[in-house]
Amino acid sequence: MTADSASTTAEEAEKRTRDGLVSGLIAYVLWGFLPIYFKIIEAVPPLEVLAHRIVWAVPFGLPIILVRRQWPDVKQAIADRRKLGFLTLSALLIAVNWLVYIWAVQHELIFEASLGYYINPLMYVLVGVVFFRERLRRAQSAAVLLAAAGVLVLTIQGGHFPAVALTLATSFTIYGVIRSRVAVGGMPGLFIETLVLFPVAAVYLASLSFDGAAAFGTDDLALSGILMLAGPFTVVPLLCFALAARRLRLSTIGIMQFIAPTLQFCVGLAYGETLTVAHIVCFTLIWTAVAIFSGDAWRASRTSTLSGASLRPERR
Numbered sequence: 441m442t443a444d445s446a447s448t449t450a451e452e453a454e455k456r457t458r459d460g461l462v463s464g465l466i467a468y469v470l471w472g473f474l475p476i477y478f479k480i481i482e483a484v485p486p487l488e489v490l491a492h493r494i495v496w497a498v499p500f501g502l503p504i505i506l507v508r509r510q511w512p513d514v515k516q517a518i519a520d521r522r523k524l525g526f527l528t529l530s531a532l533l534i535a536v537n538w539l540v541y542i543w544a545v546q547h548e549l550i551f552e553a554s555l556g557y558y559i560n561p562l563m564y565v566l567v568g569v570v571f572f573r574e575r576l577r578r579a580q581s582a583a584v585l586l587a588a589a590g591v592l593v594l595t596i597q598g599g600h601f602p603a604v605a606l607t608l609a610t611s612f613t614i615y616g617v618i619r620s621r622v623a624v625g626g627m628p629g630l631f632i633e634t635l636v637l638f639p640v641a642a643v644y645l646a647s648l649s650f651d652g653a654a655a656f657g658t659d660d661l662a663l664s665g666i667l668m669l670a671g672p673f674t675v676v677p678l679l680c681f682a683l684a685a686r687r688l689r690l691s692t693i694g695i696m697q698f699i700a701p702t703l704q705f706c707v708g709l710a711y712g713e714t715l716t717v718a719h720i721v722c723f724t725l726i727w728t729a730v731a732i733f734s735g736d737a738w739r740a741s742r743t744s745t746l747s748g749a750s751l752r753p754e755r756r
Contacts, residue, residue, distance in 0.1 A: 472703025
């Protein structure tokens with residue numbers, strides 16, 4: 441390999457990483473500030489918001505599928521009964537996740553919602569141990585125990601079981617496990633999931649409109665326009681995440697995923713949610729667990745990269 445070609449390869453790799461970081465940041469920042477959108481439309485019942493999120497994601501996602509030439513992937517997955525079955529199950533799980541999240545934001549439980557996405561990566565680790573017989577490193581064990589302690593503190597000292605956080609974390613973890621078993625890309629997978637849910641959501645919205653109870657299509661044209669934005673607010677972050685996942689190392693993605701719940705926590709503060717002592721203790725334990733978990737993932741990735749490099753023959 442010549443010096444010029446090596447330099448070109450290095451520049452391409454640097455650009456690929458830079459594009460991945462930008463795409464990942466866009467995804468996680470949009471997810472982090474998403475509670476603001478649901479606060480703006482909090483007068484609309486959560487189930488109706490969910491239906492709009494599903495319905496408008498389909499026409500917004502279709503052009504992206506066509507432009508990216510992923511329609512054959514969509515057709516292949518729909519034709520495969522096993523894949524379609526798994527995607528139908530994952531669609532139901534993501535619908536539950538979205539509904540609980542919308543409800544939580546509208547009922548001033550943003551802190552608890554962000555807690556769910558903080559413990560989600562740690563729950564992935566727990567699922568790997570229980571169901572796939574993976575072995576934990578010491579740092580991973582410490583992180584899981586600290587996270588469990590944080591949830592326990594919030595349950596006992598806070599006086600209520602964090603059902604929202606655990607529902608969000610559990611549903612998204614199971615969703616992620618199912619999606620990891622289906623050989624379909626992120627964007628085609630989301631499109632099929634929303635397509636599966638579309639008929640039910642469309643019939644529900646039509647029934648609301650027939651009864652005169654729909655928020656969409658009333659004299660408030662601004663509200664109707666905002667509800668239509670549920671489509672891009674659902675599709676764009678996932679598209680950016682898919683682009684980032686193809687350009688960045690898993691350890692980098694793993695660390696970046698904590699951006700969203702951190703921003704959600706800040707949004708909760710901005711909206712004046714009550715930050716109790718139980719919340720402070722809980723989040724301190726969770727943040728410590730996140731720091732340990734992220735540091736361990738980074739070290740493991742570096743070790744793997746270095747060992748892999750030492751095994752590759754040197755090119756001259």
